Amino acid sequence: MADDGLSAGAAARRLGVAVTTLRTWHQRYGLGPSRHEPGHHRRYTVEDMVRLQVMQRLTAQGVAPAEAAAWARRTPEATAASPEPAASDGSADSLGSAATADSAAPVGSAVSAGSAVSAGSAVSAGSEGFVFAGDAPAGGGQTIALGVRADPAARGLARAAMRLDAPSMRHITSEAITERGVIPTWNQVIMPVLIGIGERYEVTERFIEVEHLLSRTVTEVLATVPRPPRDRVPRVLLAAADEEQHTLPLEALAAALAEGGVPTRLFGARVPVRALLDAVDRTGPAVVVLWSQLPATGDVGQLERLLRVPHPPLVVAAAGPGWPLHGLPPEVTPLAGLADAVRVATAGAAG
Structure with missing residues (x-):
């Protein structure tokens, strides 16, 4: 990217979105170009593009626009160039x-x-x-x-x-x-x-x-959705993070895996870390998917404790927008979507 930034048209082409979409993100959510010289149009800096890429990825995954924008404005690389919207x-x-x-x-x-x-x-x-x-x-x-x-x-x-x-x-x-x-x-x-x-x-x-x-x-x-035969031992454990109350995404994942013949144990909402570790110890899953909806429940310490059990799962995966965009342990697999989660869990269960 040139040192003087990108025009709206160039930024839109880089992202593969319409210029009107960028205008909307600017006017409603404060995700606009930050470089400005008198007499010239504002231009998108590298930091601006980082925020826009976060916005684009999250909205493509179904996160509502205002929530996606809030996450984008919290992106560390973009903080310095991340003005709050004037009105919302x-x-x-x-x-x-x-x-x-x-x-x-x-x-x-x-x-x-x-x-x-x-x-x-x-x-x-x-x-x-x-x-x-x-x-x-x-x-x-x-x-x-x-x-x-x-x-x-x-x-x-x-x-x-x-x-x-x-x-x-x-x-x-x-x-x-x-x-x-x-x-x-x-x-x-x-x-x-x-x-x-x-x-x-x-x-x-x-x-x-x-x-x-x-x-x-x-x-x-x-x-x-029909579940696999009961003689098939589940090797995938699905749980919501401690104090996390939202489970519909995990229910969709369990159903999608069942459709592919992969049995699961779905523990549902608000699973305390101690209970999660006990369940892992007792069942020995190959895959653990931990869902966090909100930043308040996305404590990375939960994932780190999973990785430290005597016999850790082959795959520890973080699902949901509550987890930090940066800072996940390198051993943790971030899940990009339902189809990706099904692929990861299916491969892990077969491993």
């Missing part, structure tokens, strides 16, 4: 979102730090390629924003969610899993709706009941 309609505090669109760091509940948009913003007008699924006109209070290329099943799921129609939600997700499989259904159908609900929460501070019912319904459907 939302907050970066997650109320239970998930981490990724293609993730075992995928999302849990979707009432997350969504984009800081308002009903009268350009998003409502469709300038960024959003459509609305719900029972009210576009831009109304009973809508969920989905991409213009949103899967028809996702639109149907969004409408059913806003109606609190659990039987329809169950039917749509079950049918999608039967026809497509767990990973495509998670990425194309479930995640867009969860993220959309999170973004509506950011605007309205409403619809927690929608997120709760949808999450519960998805849990029920994922549990119906």
